[in-house]
Amino acid sequence: MKHSFDITDNEFELLKGLIYNQTGICLDDCKKAFLASRLKKRLASLHLNSFREYYNYLIGHPRGQKEMMQMISLITTGKTEFFREEEHFKFLTTNVFPYFLKRTIANQRRPELYIWSAGCSTGEEAYSLAMVTNDFFNVYPYWQIEILATDIDIEALNKAKAGIYTEKEISSLPLTYRKRYFHKIEPQKFKANDTLRRLITFKYLNLSTAPFYFGRKFDVIFCRNVIIYLHPEIKKKIIQGFYTTLADDGFLFLGHSESLLSLDRGLFSLVTPSIYQKASLGISSNARL
Ligand SMILES: C[S@@+](CC[C@H](N)C(=O)[O-])C[C@H]1O[C@@H](n2cnc3c(N)ncnc32)[C@H](O)[C@@H]1O
Structure with a gap:
């Protein structure tokens, strides 16, 4: 089956709400493409066909909590360096x-x-x-x-x-x-x-x-x-x-x-x-x- 990795407005809202509840991270609407591009490899690796399925996996699958951790790693911005802001x-x-x-x-x-x-x-x-x-x-x-x-x-x-x-x-x-x-x-x-x-x-x-x-x-x-x-x-x-x-x-x-x-x-x-x-x-x- 062909994977649909385009994210709909509704799917974006669902994931955005979940991310907010889990982390406090606030994704603006302009982050839709960013979210889709960061998460599409997770959909592929879990053999899921849409972001809706991914959302369901996160909230309902026995391995959902573990996947949540992976998702958080993918969407957080970890930019740092030694003696940053010296x-x-x-x-x-x-x-x-x-x-x-x-x-x-x-x-x-x-x-x-x-x-x-x-x-x-x-x-x-x-x-x-x-x-x-x-x-x-x-x-x-x-x-x-x-x-x-x-x-x-x-x-x-x-x-x-x-x-x-x-x-x-x-x-x-x-x-x-x-x-x-x-x-x-x-x-x-x-x-x-x-x-x-x-x-x-x-x-x-x-x-x-x-x-x-x-x-x-x-x-x-x-x-x-x-x-x-x-x-x-x-x-x-x-x-x-x-x-x-x-x-x-x-x-x-x-x-x-x-x-x-x-x-x-x-x-x-x-x-x-x-x-x-x-x-x-x-x-x-x-x-x-
Ligand atoms: C840009 S880095 C900053 C690293 C370092 N403090 C610096 O200034 O170089 C932001 C870090 O905040 C973490 N972060 C974001 N939301 C968080 C939360 N709700 N709880 C704990 N850490 C969080 C991210 O995972 C990321 O590693």
């Missing part, structure tokens, strides 16, 4: 880390730093965080550092966990980091050293299921170039979730083209464009950064 990493080492050091000494708090890379894609952001954190806290070995890195895309997470990158992928990495934190495993492949891997835990997490339940608060959350793809209502829920899961003076980093404008209702104060600090009752503004 100023954020500079800001961490010149402002945020010294602030936490000082605060910990002044308030006799436990020397701990918990960072969350929310929407980590294939891991470059989390490894970049691990490199700058390790460099900075190397001389304070009693500090406990942990980085949680999460994403909804299982395939991206598998790559992140493996920590193996091609020559091209690590080309944005300054040579000094490359030499100290990666080793060659094949002619064109480099693997992150255990020093970095020990700091990071990669996990599946769908941000649209906020609020989040962690056994701890985070000092820093990086959620960059993620909420831009999500529906405004889901964004609000996630920002509220970040507020609850951040420590009282914790920092939230968004992508350069993102902002909390009209989303946060005074939960955060703007430190510098795209970087926010939690606005907590009981912490005076001169005790902040």
Whole structure:
């Protein structure tokens, strides 16, 4: 039988609704051709004849949930690179880390730093965080550092966990980091050293299921170039979730083209464009950064 891989308006609406419910990702009507082209190989491989059949498979077949994960991998945008939006990493080492050091000494708090890379894609952001954190806290070995890195895309997470990158992928990495934190495993492949891997835990997490339940608060959350793809209502829920899961003076980093404008209702104060600090009752503004 001939496969019909054209997507009708009705099929697009069904899949768009399903994707929104599962991920919070908001597909504009202009994404119809994009969706069809990303998913047509799944139809072929499952021997399905239309997007309607694919939709039915996703919601009704015993393997539908597994297929949903594959579909999410295909439709998410995983573009990332090491030290993407580099100023954020500079800001961490010149402002945020010294602030936490000082605060910990002044308030006799436990020397701990918990960072969350929310929407980590294939891991470059989390490894970049691990490199700058390790460099900075190397001389304070009693500090406990942990980085949680999460994403909804299982395939991206598998790559992140493996920590193996091609020559091209690590080309944005300054040579000094490359030499100290990666080793060659094949002619064109480099693997992150255990020093970095020990700091990071990669996990599946769908941000649209906020609020989040962690056994701890985070000092820093990086959620960059993620909420831009999500529906405004889901964004609000996630920002509220970040507020609850951040420590009282914790920092939230968004992508350069993102902002909390009209989303946060005074939960955060703007430190510098795209970087926010939690606005907590009981912490005076001169005790902040
Ligand atoms: C463009 S990448 C950003 C990667 C990295 N943060 C950066 O800025 O380089 C966006 C990531 O957000 C993830 N994502 C999209 N919707 C998500 C959701 N509902 N929950 C968790 N991750 C999501 C995608 O799978 C993708 O890996």
